[in-house]
Amino acid sequence: MTVRLAVIGGDGIGPEVVAEARKVLDVVLPGVDATEYDLGAARYHRTGEVLPESVLQELAQQDVILLGAVGDPSMPSGVLERGLLLKLRFTFDHYINLRPSKLWEGTVSPLAGVAPGEIDMVVVREGTEGLYCGAGGVVRQGTPAEVATEESLNTRYGAERAIRDAFERAMARPRRKVTLVHKNNVLVNAGHMWSRAFADVAAEYPEVETEYQHVDAAAMYLVTNPQRYDVIVTDNLFGDILTDIAAAVTGGIGLAASGNINPTREYPSMFEPVHGSAPDIAGQGVADPAAAILSTALLLDHLGRSEDARRVEAAVGAEVAGRTPGEPVKTAAVGDAVAARLAD
Amino acid sequence: MTVRLAVIGGDGIGPEVVAEARKVLDVVLPGVDATEYDLGAARYHRTGEVLPESVLQELAQQDVILLGAVGDPSMPSGVLERGLLLKLRFTFDHYINLRPSKLWEGTVSPLAGVAPGEIDMVVVREGTEGLYCGAGGVVRQGTPAEVATEESLNTRYGAERAIRDAFERAMARPRRKVTLVHKNNVLVNAGHMWSRAFADVAAEYPEVETEYQHVDAAAMYLVTNPQRYDVIVTDNLFGDILTDIAAAVTGGIGLAASGNINPTREYPSMFEPVHGSAPDIAGQGVADPAAAILSTALLLDHLGRSEDARRVEAAVGAEVAGRTPGEPVKTAAVGDAVAARLAD
Numbered sequence: 001m002t003v004r005l006a007v008i009g010g011d012g013i014g015p016e017v018v019a020e021a022r023k024v025l026d027v028v029l030p031g032v033d034a035t036e037y038d039l040g041a042a043r044y045h046r047t048g049e050v051l052p053e054s055v056l057q058e059l060a061q062q063d064v065i066l067l068g069a070v071g072d073p074s075m076p077s078g079v080l081e082r083g084l085l086l087k088l089r090f091t092f093d094h095y096i097n098l099r100p101s102k103l104w105e106g107t108v109s110p111l112a113g114v115a116p117g118e119i120d121m122v123v124v125r126e127g128t129e130g131l132y133c134g135a136g137g138v139v140r141q142g143t144p145a146e147v148a149t150e151e152s153l154n155t156r157y158g159a160e161r162a163i164r165d166a167f168e169r170a171m172a173r174p175r176r177k178v179t180l181v182h183k184n185n186v187l188v189n190a191g192h193m194w195s196r197a198f199a200d201v202a203a204e205y206p207e208v209e210t211e212y213q214h215v216d217a218a219a220m221y222l223v224t225n226p227q228r229y230d231v232i233v234t235d236n237l238f239g240d241i242l243t244d245i246a247a248a249v250t251g252g253i254g255l256a257a258s259g260n261i262n263p264t265r266e267y268p269s270m271f272e273p274v275h276g277s278a279p280d281i282a283g284q285g286v287a288d289p290a291a292a293i294l295s296t297a298l299l300l301d302h303l304g305r306s307e308d309a310r311r312v313e314a315a316v317g318a319e320v321a322g323r324t325p326g327e328p329v330k331t332a333a334v335g336d337a338v339a340a341r342l343a344d
Numbered sequence: 345m346t347v348r349l350a351v352i353g354g355d356g357i358g359p360e361v362v363a364e365a366r367k368v369l370d371v372v373l374p375g376v377d378a379t380e381y382d383l384g385a386a387r388y389h390r391t392g393e394v395l396p397e398s399v400l401q402e403l404a405q406q407d408v409i410l411l412g413a414v415g416d417p418s419m420p421s422g423v424l425e426r427g428l429l430l431k432l433r434f435t436f437d438h439y440i441n442l443r444p445s446k447l448w449e450g451t452v453s454p455l456a457g458v459a460p461g462e463i464d465m466v467v468v469r470e471g472t473e474g475l476y477c478g479a480g481g482v483v484r485q486g487t488p489a490e491v492a493t494e495e496s497l498n499t500r501y502g503a504e505r506a507i508r509d510a511f512e513r514a515m516a517r518p519r520r521k522v523t524l525v526h527k528n529n530v531l532v533n534a535g536h537m538w539s540r541a542f543a544d545v546a547a548e549y550p551e552v553e554t555e556y557q558h559v560d561a562a563a564m565y566l567v568t569n570p571q572r573y574d575v576i577v578t579d580n581l582f583g584d585i586l587t588d589i590a591a592a593v594t595g596g597i598g599l600a601a602s603g604n605i606n607p608t609r610e611y612p613s614m615f616e617p618v619h620g621s622a623p624d625i626a627g628q629g630v631a632d633p634a635a636a637i638l639s640t641a642l643l644l645d646h647l648g649r650s651e652d653a654r655r656v657e658a659a660v661g662a663e664v665a666g667r668t669p670g671e672p673v674k675t676a677a678v679g680d681a682v683a684a685r686l687a688d
């Protein structure tokens with residue numbers, strides 16, 4: 001079966017890191033049917049288009065999407081985020097936003113005394129609900145009487161499928177532990193709904209250890225004791241924040257991969273590094289493509305090619321372990337080295 | 345003028361740390377007219393009452409409130425939080441939730457290579473709006489078709505007064521920098537309203553350096569580069585999360601003080617340590633009262649007694665600097681030592 005791959009390089013360093021990820025895919029997934037899509041700030045400035053309906057239709061026909069990064073300081077905040085990135089996540093029902101964090105050999109945590117191997121967690125962030133749904137409004141804009149609302153929509157259906165996914169992942173991991181993070185002492189409607197769904201699903205997985213934490217406590221523990229986490233399941237906004245902390249304590253977003261996954265395969269899933277377009281270093285060939293390459297490992301997992309996924313992770317791990325701390329990376333050299341390792 | 349002080353010890357270690365804070369107040373603010381209020385989990389279990397209207401009326405007549413901590417695992421999540429703590433914050437219009445974070449001499453940050461003195465920031469958290477307002481609902485509870493909403497209500501009025509307060513505080517600090525944190529690329533209604541209010545207020549303070557960060561980026565920078573912050577202004581929920589990260593990188597919540605402030609003095613302001621009731625260590629005399637004592641410094645600031653406030657901070661600083669890292673503290677000994685220093 002030929003895999004149809006949509007490639008959205010995007011802006012800034014996006015196309016650079018995606019090029020390296022494709023070198024790796026060419027080795028482990030030869031004969032992939034790739035189509036490049038020109039989307040992002042550059043296209044918006046050229047044509048005024050964010051995501052034409054025809055492109056959305058085409059993307060829907062693909063098996064998987066590889067995205068670099070979109071965004072640029074020249075863009076009004078929210079236009080590409082809501083109109084492109086979130087549009088894809090919502091249209092393709094990417095209800096699992098998967099974000100593993102691991103302190104790799106050869107990387108240095110900003111946390112004192114935390115050694116490689118000690119942090120190894122995955123956040124299952126719900127991807128299609130909560131405050132990200134885009135409900136809300138503004139009245140009397142620009143006046144002293146202005147009021148703005150944001151509505152968080154949450155369903156048992158949406159919470160439960162994310163929670164179930166987290167438990168399935170925990171079952172496949174040695175520690176078998178799931179932490180639910182919410183803020184049910186303040187957000188008593190959505191929070192307690194999540195807690196009820198969590199309790200019900202947990203009952204089906206007696207082998208899995210469970211705990212609940214408020215988001216503020218979890219944010220603190222991610223700094224003081226990140227080793228305690230195995231699988232975290234949480235809502236869209238909390239997941240956004242917690243995964244950046246998790247990335248920070250594991251050496252920064254240079255290695256943070258993510259998958260926007262629709263496990264039903266009804267729509268294409270999308271894989272992207274957590275980092276942004278970093279326009280300040282674009283075009284210099286110094287962006288670390290590790291996160292983009294690691295995102296292809298998640299892509300391979302999604303295609304059922306877990307063995308290849310583990311090989312990609314191991315190759316990236318070996319490359320990272322061989323780095324001299326403090327020495328700047330060379331984008332193409334990293335991709336070449338990882339691809340060469342895999343070709344052997 | 346006699347200061348009318350309401351004291352809510354609360355649950356767990358709350359009464360223990362408040363007792364030490366009062367030792368300190370007795371020295372710097374002799375003749376204070378203190379009234380103890382029995383509120384929290386214990387009262388709830390005894391009487392079913394969370395915050396009787398008559399008590400709320402009495403509290404409204406006080407000048408300031410000193411609160412230890414409320415909460416206990418025996419309580420259903422949200423009852424005391426919404427019914428007592430948030431009820432007080434909202435009724436008394438505590439629109440400034442003030443949370444300084446400083447890496448004190450003698451404390452150890454979990455961050456490698458960050459030395460005492462390097463981190464010194466204050467978060468101005470809006471305290472009366474956003475997702476904390478308690479709007480939302482649940483339908484079809486307990487069924488697969490359950491839906492839960494949470495509504496975030498935000499006003500220009502509320503954002504602006506918090507932002508203005510942040511700029512005033514920045515003007516009184518050497519670095520004069522204010523960072524606005526929100527998520528205006530996703531929460532385009534409330535986020536852009538905050539950004540507009542921020543831009544307008546900033547124009548009145550040309551001496552103050554300003555920046556904007558998304559909450560996920562700020563959460564990361566608080567770990568990778570907390571030194572960069574001076575004053576952060578943000579909404580209620582983001583402030584909740586960010587201040588726990590700030591506490592974590594400055595050695596934990598043992599030293600994190602907070603003020604729920606109504607600068608108009610129309611209602612009493614309330615001062616409380618950020619930590620909770622910690623029932624696991626209650627009654628052992630080992631809770632660190634430093635955060636409660638530092639909260640009295642914020643109380644003194646609010647009463648216009650800034651010199652006394654600085655003296656209290658210096659006395660706590662000296663006590664903390666004299667600690668042997670890793671050695672458990674003795675609650676009463678800390679209070680005695682700080683009070684003795686101030687009495688000299």
Ligand SMILES: CC(C)[C@H](C(=O)O)[C@@H](O)C(=O)O
Nearest residue numbers: 081085086240274529530560
């Ligand atoms: C760019 C933004 C919309 C996005 C999000 O908030 O999900 C990003 O922060 C992420 O985490 O992928």
Ligand SMILES: CC(C)[C@H](C(=O)O)[C@@H](O)C(=O)O
Nearest residue numbers: 185186216425429430584618
């Ligand atoms: C207990 C809870 C309601 C409270 C909050 O969320 O504000 C606490 O976390 C805090 O930060 O003071």
